[in-house]
């Protein structure tokens with residue numbers, strides 16, 4: 001079985017074989033699937049993300065979600081504790097700035113109130129690869145794993161946000177070697193539709 005490093009390299013190469021135009025077209029289709037999916041239509045507090053490079057873009061969803069009065073959140077890099085994300089409310093006129101990875105984040109005061117993770121209904125997240133068991137391979141920073149581990153403690157098991165990976169179907173691999181800290185996905189959305197894993 002290929003190592004995580006080999007898989008990441010292979011998947012990044014695969015990503016480069018697809019043109020910007022192809023990725024934009026597929027992103028539109030993926031957003032269409034999300035718009036019709038239960039985690040979107042039946043839930044209110046949704047964490048989305050800004051894509052970088054050829055990641056699936058969710059930008060088509062932002063405005064539509066606001067017209068439905070959804071409450072949107074975006075991840076921001078935490079300075080303390082380091083290596084964590086926290087989520088900031090994202091309103092239509094919230095100004096954005098680029099963080100050190102050149103990803104837009106909502107401008108927020110240093111002491112902004114953190115959104116409680118368990119108050120989020122759904123977290124849509126980007127990824128590099130996934131397999132048919134809902135294992136997720138990210139960019140390798142461990143940001144999502146570290147941040148979500150908080151709501152994987154038994155005391156918070158009563159409410160966990162639904163975790164939905166967003167990817168092109170060609171990001172699926174046969175099997176991802178999992179580490180103890182990896183947090184699995186509940187569902188994946190690709191241009192082929194929504195697929196739920198048996199994680200419960």
Ligand SMILES: Nc1ncnc2c1ncn2[C@@H]1O[C@H](COP(=O)(O)OP(=O)(O)OP(=O)(O)O)[C@@H](O)[C@H]1O
Nearest residue numbers: 136137138139140141142143144145146149181182
């Ligand atoms: N809960 C955690 N506590 C401490 N360190 C963690 C935790 N989760 C992951 N890490 C660290 O993060 C590093 C990267 O993890 P991993 O390879 O799973 O990243 P990833 O899932 O690809 O990234 P991301 O979650 O940002 O998409 C690992 O070396 C691991 O030590």
Ligand SMILES: [Mg+2]
Nearest residue numbers: 136138145182
């Ligand atoms: Mg991981």
